[in-house]
Amino acid sequence: MAIESLHDGLYSEKSDVWSYGVLCWEVFSLGRVPYPGLDPVGVVELLDAGGRLQIPNNEACSQEIYSLMMSCWSESPDDRPVFSDLVSSVNALIRPLADYVSGLH
Template identity: 45%
Template sequence: MAPESIEDHIYTHKTDVWSFGVTCWEVFTCGAVPYPGLNPLNVPWELKLGCRLERPSSAVCSDEIWSMLLRCWSDDPKDRPNFPTLMEILFSLLDSDPTYINLIS
């Protein structure tokens, strides 16, 4: 969940974008648990300090995808992309290189 959802119970399209980024991360890590090694009770505090999920292997997460995920996790919800923008990014990547994700590694 986005920090503002955890802390202030705010739920918007921008908090959904945060969750989309986490879901993508889970796909790229083949279902790894987010924030491994952190006590779940400490995750909100760590997010406030700027902690983010670690980048999955570059074999499955290109620089462009990683950049998109980091934008999804921007501190300020206004700085997060919206879903039409995310679709544009993903379709652009698919058009430019249909093998942008390699699940065989």
């Protein structure tokens, strides 16, 4: 949940972008639970201190994909991307993967 949602109960497209970043993290971590070992108060404290989810420890998540996730978790909602930009970024990142996968058949 976005910082502004946790503290002020504010929900917007920008808080949805934060959640999208967490969803991406769950996918690229192959289903791990976010913030393992932390209770809700611990998660808030981590986020308030500037902490974020770490890059998934596997080959599925490139640094470029993780950078995209991190942009979704900017503290200021105004600094987060809009979904139309995320679509363009994700398409650019997965296009080479699609070519690779289609070459496996």
